[in-house]
Amino acid sequence: MRLGEISENSIHYSLKDRSLRKVLNGEKLVTKLDESDFMLNMQQKGVDMRIGLDIASLAFKRQVDAIVLIAGDSDFVPAAKLARREGIDFVLDPLGAHIKDNLSLHIDGLRTKDSAYASSFGISEVSVRVRE
Template sequence: MIRTAIMIDGAFYRRRAYHFWGEKHPEQRAAELYNYCKQHIAKNGREPDRMSLYRIFYYDAQPSSRRIFHPLLQRTVDLGKSDTFKWSNDFYQELRHQRKFALRLGYLASEQAFYTLREKSLKRLMNRTLTVDQLTEADFTLEIKQKSVDMMIGVDISSVAFKKQVDRIILIAGDSDFVPAAKQARREGVDFILDPMRKDIKPDLFEHIDGIRTNAPHERAGDTKDLRDGSPQ
């Protein structure tokens, strides 16, 4: 049996899940995520080995409850009363009830948060197909960065590798922040698989992983739907 740990960049998964499967209630999204992970463990006819699930590690940030000034509304917005705040907390609670899930929550740099124009809206303003008077709340997005999440992913990768707790790690993520930890895990003999959920990855990443496997559906031709958080906005 190939002992396998699945590690999930939560913010990345929710964006891609929204892209492929649309908005869902917290319990539906949690069940969807669990089933998505189970597909990675299901017997693959192309491989002679069989995998057993060690644990699913889910990494995300606690939702912010701060009050942030909105330049269009000209007032502060209480994030703690938003649909996103409630959705996120309900979603995390659902994950806690899922079998073999380990929830790792960092925090958001709320003191540095601000509302800014979406890229498409800014381009329309600059080419004069949109005026300031026509701006709506939908043209703005909240910029807020996660803290500690990448570090927790790296620590857990190194920990399970050094302790020989797993033979394989499947990481569901889309960027290269994991490379140092992946290199360390591979030096310890761990088979390191990346699931970028159909997102393009940098060519040089291939030398730091042992393969790519995804259960995400193929992109539809001409699909230009914006990627956003899988929670209500």
Template sequence: MPSTAILIDGAFFLARYRKVWGDRDANDARTVAKTVFGMALEHLKALDRPREALYRIFFYDCPPLEKSLVKPISGESMDFARTNAAGFRRDLHDQLRRQRKMALRLGRLADRGEWKLKQHAYQQLRDESLYWEELGDEHFEPDMRQTQVDMKIGIDIAALAYKKQVDQIVLVAGDADFIPAAKLARYEGIDFILDPMWQGIAPDLHEHIDGLQSVCPRPF
């Protein structure tokens, strides 16, 4: 029977969640986890495939930051393991593990133990709506980045294609890092569909996919 795998870049999905589902509680892990599963089923429906065609949902993310850092302005210590953001991420991963047909793929969160200015603070400094002497702790965020996530996505795409476990892959992502893996999958005869959750993509990306499909509500 035809089989479809749904691969979701977790960081991208969560960044788009508030814009797409503004009427839902973005801080409720159970609601978010159910939305992930529901979106996968919507893809099957849009592709005219039965629910039984779902091979698996792969959700890629990183564990939350769980260390203490000294704030850059006040000098106070902040334990990130106790923050609401860390608690939500742990709860979300737990809820996802409970979902049927769900595979949680966790990368690593690399941090330098330093702080960096938030993007909006840079903009405020540029347009002089904020001055250097007015900077506070709230204008900074930990300097960290995800690692291994893109590699895990690429490896899973390659494995699914080479082992002929599916004939169709839907990737929920918003950047072009997937192109090499998409080329490989298409070369192996996989129908490769990109879901950017209504976010615009570069025109040249269309040549590397077999279809563009967003099934979530379109944000205004």
């Protein structure tokens, strides 16, 4: 797991969906909103770059035979290509999210630990080989 830095511009509170619906439907007055009606939102920056550097370092130093990336972001295409060029098996677990074609072209396998996602595709085992 890689942590980035919190972007100060991204820190804000948002009204939860259920609370917003109640206000819009007239079930709750704005003046009656409290802490439980809001959620804190913040965004990390630099995580993709740090993960990409980790992948490159592991591949160049030949410290691993395989990498399992838990993400579905096509920002990782260059890192996946580099790892595969270095002979590393690159497996992706998108946690049930759709992955773009340009990313699926550069992975050796697709795996998920999300049993609901796996069963929706009739997969009894949680690992699927994309290509040999």
